[in-house]
Protein backbone atom coordinates (compact mmCIF):
# COMPACT_ATOMS: atom_id res chain seq x y z
CA UNK A 151 0.00 0.00 0.00
CA UNK A 152 1.20 3.55 -0.67
CA UNK A 153 1.45 6.02 2.18
CA UNK A 154 0.04 8.81 0.01
CA UNK A 155 -1.54 8.62 -3.41
CA UNK A 156 -2.26 11.72 -5.46
CA UNK A 157 -4.42 10.95 -8.48
CA UNK A 158 -5.03 13.51 -11.23
CA UNK A 159 -5.33 16.38 -8.77
CA UNK A 160 -6.29 19.77 -10.16
CA UNK A 161 -6.79 22.80 -7.94
CA UNK A 162 -8.32 25.98 -9.30
CA UNK A 163 -8.88 28.77 -6.78
CA UNK A 164 -11.96 30.98 -6.82
CA UNK A 165 -10.09 33.74 -8.61
CA UNK A 166 -9.40 31.37 -11.49
CA UNK A 167 -5.75 30.59 -10.65
CA UNK A 168 -4.97 26.97 -11.42
CA UNK A 169 -2.26 26.05 -8.90
CA UNK A 170 -2.22 22.31 -9.66
CA UNK A 171 -2.99 20.72 -12.98
CA UNK A 172 -3.63 16.96 -13.22
CA UNK A 173 -0.88 16.01 -10.74
CA UNK A 174 -0.37 12.30 -10.01
CA UNK A 175 2.27 10.51 -7.91
CA UNK A 176 2.55 8.09 -5.02
CA UNK A 177 4.71 8.07 -1.92
CA UNK A 178 5.75 4.74 -0.43
CA UNK A 179 5.74 4.15 3.32
CA UNK A 180 9.05 5.18 4.86
CA UNK A 181 10.16 7.03 1.75
CA UNK A 182 12.03 10.35 1.89
CA UNK A 183 10.69 12.50 -0.93
CA UNK A 184 11.92 15.96 -1.86
CA UNK A 185 9.45 18.21 -3.66
CA UNK A 186 11.00 20.92 -5.82
CA UNK A 187 9.82 23.73 -8.05
CA UNK A 188 10.06 27.50 -8.46
CA UNK A 189 7.97 29.93 -6.43
CA UNK A 190 4.34 29.63 -7.38
CA UNK A 191 4.70 26.16 -8.90
CA UNK A 192 2.03 24.76 -6.58
CA UNK A 193 4.08 23.01 -3.87
CA UNK A 194 2.35 24.52 -0.86
CA UNK A 195 -1.06 24.10 -2.49
CA UNK A 196 -0.27 20.41 -2.92
CA UNK A 197 0.56 20.16 0.80
CA UNK A 198 -2.65 21.98 1.68
CA UNK A 199 -4.64 19.52 -0.41
CA UNK A 200 -2.91 16.52 1.23
CA UNK A 201 -3.45 17.92 4.72
CA UNK A 202 -7.08 18.83 4.10
CA UNK A 203 -6.78 22.63 4.36
CA UNK A 204 -7.78 22.94 0.70
CA UNK A 205 -10.00 20.63 -1.33
CA UNK A 206 -8.89 19.67 -4.85
CA UNK A 207 -11.19 20.87 -7.61
CA UNK A 208 -10.91 17.41 -9.18
CA UNK A 209 -8.91 14.25 -8.67
CA UNK A 210 -8.38 12.30 -5.48
CA UNK A 211 -5.96 11.93 -2.59
CA UNK A 212 -5.58 8.71 -0.61
CA UNK A 213 -3.98 8.24 2.78
CA UNK A 214 -3.07 4.55 2.80
CA UNK A 215 -6.11 3.04 1.13
CA UNK A 216 -8.50 5.67 2.49
CA UNK A 217 -9.86 8.31 0.13
CA UNK A 218 -9.46 11.58 2.06
CA UNK A 219 -10.23 13.97 -0.80
CA UNK A 220 -13.54 15.27 0.38
CA UNK A 221 -13.75 14.35 4.05
CA UNK A 222 -15.57 16.75 6.35
CA UNK A 223 -13.48 18.72 8.85
CA UNK A 224 -14.50 16.34 11.63
CA UNK A 225 -13.68 13.21 9.67
CA UNK A 226 -10.35 14.69 8.59
CA UNK A 227 -9.22 15.20 12.19
CA UNK A 228 -7.85 11.67 12.80
CA UNK A 229 -5.99 11.85 9.48
CA UNK A 230 -4.46 15.22 10.25
CA UNK A 231 -3.17 13.85 13.54
CA UNK A 232 -1.01 11.47 11.56
CA UNK A 233 0.37 14.25 9.35
CA UNK A 234 3.11 16.20 11.08
CA UNK A 235 3.64 19.62 9.53
CA UNK A 236 6.79 21.75 9.62
CA UNK A 237 6.71 25.23 8.12
CA UNK A 238 9.22 27.75 6.86
CA UNK A 239 8.23 30.25 9.54
CA UNK A 240 7.92 27.76 12.41
CA UNK A 241 4.40 28.90 13.42
CA UNK A 242 5.23 29.07 17.13
CA UNK A 243 3.34 31.12 19.69
CA UNK A 244 6.12 33.53 20.49
CA UNK A 245 5.00 34.95 23.83
CA UNK A 246 4.67 31.47 25.31
CA UNK A 247 7.40 29.20 26.60
CA UNK A 248 9.16 26.58 24.53
CA UNK A 249 7.60 23.90 26.76
CA UNK A 250 4.10 25.28 26.25
CA UNK A 251 4.59 25.38 22.49
CA UNK A 252 5.62 21.73 22.49
CA UNK A 253 2.67 20.72 24.69
CA UNK A 254 0.30 22.26 22.13
CA UNK A 255 1.47 19.63 19.68
CA UNK A 256 -0.62 17.12 21.63
CA UNK A 257 -3.80 19.04 20.79
CA UNK A 258 -5.02 16.44 18.30
CA UNK A 259 -4.37 13.61 20.77
CA UNK A 260 -5.81 15.25 23.88
CA UNK A 261 -9.42 15.34 24.94
CA UNK A 262 -9.56 19.12 24.98
CA UNK A 263 -7.41 22.16 24.40
CA UNK A 264 -7.27 22.57 28.19
CA UNK A 265 -5.36 19.32 28.53
CA UNK A 266 -2.49 20.83 26.58
CA UNK A 267 -2.09 23.90 28.81
CA UNK A 268 0.95 23.46 31.03
CA UNK A 269 -0.97 23.96 34.30
CA UNK A 270 -3.63 21.39 33.29
CA UNK A 271 -1.59 18.84 31.37
CA UNK A 272 -1.15 15.36 32.80
CA UNK A 273 2.24 14.29 34.14
CA UNK A 274 2.39 11.87 31.24
CA UNK A 275 1.94 14.60 28.67
CA UNK A 276 4.41 16.88 30.41
CA UNK A 277 6.97 14.11 30.48
CA UNK A 278 6.40 13.40 26.81
CA UNK A 279 6.89 17.08 25.99
CA UNK A 280 10.22 17.04 27.82
CA UNK A 281 11.25 13.88 25.98
CA UNK A 282 10.40 15.48 22.63
CA UNK A 283 12.37 18.59 23.60
CA UNK A 284 15.25 16.44 24.70
CA UNK A 285 15.21 14.67 21.33
CA UNK A 286 15.76 17.96 19.55
CA UNK A 287 18.45 18.95 22.06
CA UNK A 288 16.50 21.77 23.71
CA UNK A 289 15.35 20.40 27.07
CA UNK A 290 17.51 23.02 28.78
CA UNK A 291 15.52 25.81 27.11
CA UNK A 292 12.05 24.53 28.07
CA UNK A 293 11.27 27.58 30.19
CA UNK A 294 12.51 30.19 27.70
CA UNK A 295 10.07 32.33 25.75
CA UNK A 296 9.94 31.06 22.19
CA UNK A 297 10.89 34.47 20.76
CA UNK A 298 14.21 34.38 22.60
CA UNK A 299 15.47 31.45 20.54
CA UNK A 300 17.48 31.52 17.32
CA UNK A 301 15.77 30.49 14.08
CA UNK A 302 17.37 27.06 14.13
CA UNK A 303 16.26 26.51 17.71
CA UNK A 304 12.73 27.68 16.88
CA UNK A 305 12.51 25.13 14.06
CA UNK A 306 13.71 22.45 16.50
CA UNK A 307 10.88 23.43 18.85
CA UNK A 308 8.46 23.10 15.93
CA UNK A 309 9.84 19.60 15.26
CA UNK A 310 9.44 18.66 18.95
CA UNK A 311 5.86 19.98 18.82
CA UNK A 312 5.20 17.80 15.78
CA UNK A 313 6.57 14.73 17.60
CA UNK A 314 3.92 15.21 20.31
CA UNK A 315 1.25 14.07 17.85
CA UNK A 316 3.08 10.81 16.96
CA UNK A 317 2.89 11.47 13.21
CA UNK A 318 3.23 8.78 10.55
CA UNK A 319 3.92 11.19 7.71
CA UNK A 320 5.90 14.44 7.86
CA UNK A 321 5.10 17.27 5.46
CA UNK A 322 7.85 19.88 5.69
CA UNK A 323 7.25 23.07 3.68
CA UNK A 324 10.66 24.71 3.15
CA UNK A 325 11.81 23.91 6.70
CA UNK A 326 15.23 25.52 6.20
CA UNK A 327 14.32 28.43 3.92
CA UNK A 328 14.54 31.06 6.65
CA UNK A 329 17.68 29.66 8.27
CA UNK A 330 21.34 30.37 7.52
CA UNK A 331 23.12 27.49 5.75
CA UNK A 332 24.66 26.05 8.88
CA UNK A 333 21.48 26.08 10.97
CA UNK A 334 19.61 24.76 7.92
CA UNK A 335 21.94 21.78 7.65
CA UNK A 336 21.57 21.04 11.35
CA UNK A 337 17.80 21.12 11.11
CA UNK A 338 17.79 18.86 8.02
CA UNK A 339 20.13 16.43 9.75
CA UNK A 340 17.94 16.32 12.85
CA UNK A 341 14.70 16.01 10.89
CA UNK A 342 16.05 13.15 8.79
CA UNK A 343 17.50 11.36 11.83
CA UNK A 344 14.12 11.48 13.54
CA UNK A 345 12.28 10.39 10.40
CA UNK A 346 14.63 7.40 10.04
CA UNK A 347 14.57 6.30 13.67
CA UNK A 348 10.76 6.40 13.72
CA UNK A 349 10.36 4.94 10.23
CA UNK A 350 8.25 7.91 9.15
CA UNK A 351 7.37 8.87 5.61
CA UNK A 352 8.50 12.37 4.68
CA UNK A 353 7.75 14.80 1.89
CA UNK A 354 9.96 17.86 2.17
CA UNK A 355 9.87 20.98 0.02
CA UNK A 356 13.36 22.34 -0.56
CA UNK A 357 14.95 24.92 -2.85
CA UNK A 358 18.56 23.97 -2.16
CA UNK A 359 19.35 21.37 -4.82
CA UNK A 360 22.56 20.25 -3.09
CA UNK A 361 20.77 19.58 0.17
CA UNK A 362 17.95 17.90 -1.75
CA UNK A 363 20.37 15.49 -3.42
CA UNK A 364 21.99 14.67 -0.12
CA UNK A 365 18.78 13.70 1.66
CA UNK A 366 16.20 12.71 -0.96
CA UNK A 367 15.46 9.16 -2.05
CA UNK A 368 13.01 10.44 -4.57
CA UNK A 369 12.54 13.79 -6.32
CA UNK A 370 9.24 15.18 -7.45
CA UNK A 371 9.29 18.38 -9.47
CA UNK A 372 6.45 20.79 -10.17
CA UNK A 373 6.45 23.50 -12.80
CA UNK A 374 3.50 25.88 -13.13
CA UNK A 375 1.26 23.37 -11.36
CA UNK A 376 2.26 20.39 -13.48
CA UNK A 377 4.32 17.39 -12.43
CA UNK A 378 7.49 17.51 -14.52
CA UNK A 379 9.80 15.18 -12.60
CA UNK A 380 9.47 11.97 -10.60
CA UNK A 381 12.87 10.31 -10.24
CA UNK A 382 14.61 8.18 -7.66
CA UNK A 383 18.03 8.82 -6.19
CA UNK A 384 20.83 8.02 -8.61
CA UNK A 385 18.70 8.81 -11.67
CA UNK A 386 18.98 12.54 -11.33
CA UNK A 387 21.82 15.06 -11.21
CA UNK A 388 22.15 18.45 -9.55
CA UNK A 389 21.92 20.03 -13.02
CA UNK A 390 18.61 18.31 -13.71
CA UNK A 391 17.21 19.46 -10.38
CA UNK A 392 18.44 22.97 -11.12
CA UNK A 393 16.55 23.04 -14.43
CA UNK A 394 13.34 23.15 -12.36
CA UNK A 395 14.40 26.62 -11.27
CA UNK A 396 15.82 27.83 -14.57
CA UNK A 397 12.70 27.18 -16.60
CA UNK A 398 10.71 30.22 -17.58
CA UNK A 399 8.30 30.75 -14.71
CA UNK A 400 4.74 31.73 -15.43
CA UNK A 401 4.19 32.86 -11.85
CA UNK A 402 6.25 35.10 -9.65
CA UNK A 403 5.49 35.26 -5.98
Ligand code: ADP
Pocket residue numbers: 163164165167168169187188189190191192193194195196401403
Ligand atom coordinates in the same frame (compact mmCIF):
# COMPACT_ATOMS: atom_id res chain seq x y z
P1 ADP B 1 4.64 27.40 -4.12
O1 ADP B 1 4.42 26.87 -2.76
O2 ADP B 1 5.20 26.39 -5.07
O3 ADP B 1 5.46 28.64 -4.13
P2 ADP B 1 1.78 27.90 -4.08
O4 ADP B 1 1.17 26.57 -4.00
O5 ADP B 1 1.84 28.72 -2.86
O6 ADP B 1 3.23 27.78 -4.75
O7 ADP B 1 1.01 28.76 -5.19
C1 ADP B 1 0.73 28.27 -6.48
C2 ADP B 1 -0.07 29.30 -7.23
O8 ADP B 1 -1.37 29.39 -6.66
C3 ADP B 1 0.51 30.72 -7.19
O9 ADP B 1 0.23 31.35 -8.41
C4 ADP B 1 -0.26 31.36 -6.06
O10 ADP B 1 -0.32 32.75 -6.23
C5 ADP B 1 -1.63 30.72 -6.23
N1 ADP B 1 -2.39 30.64 -4.98
C6 ADP B 1 -2.02 30.04 -3.82
N2 ADP B 1 -2.98 30.14 -2.91
C7 ADP B 1 -4.00 30.81 -3.48
C8 ADP B 1 -5.30 31.23 -3.04
N3 ADP B 1 -5.75 30.96 -1.82
N4 ADP B 1 -6.09 31.90 -3.92
C9 ADP B 1 -5.64 32.17 -5.18
N5 ADP B 1 -4.44 31.81 -5.66
C10 ADP B 1 -3.63 31.14 -4.83
Ligand code: MG
Pocket residue numbers: 193194195323
Ligand atom coordinates in the same frame (compact mmCIF):
# COMPACT_ATOMS: atom_id res chain seq x y z
MG1 MG C 1 5.17 27.51 -0.92
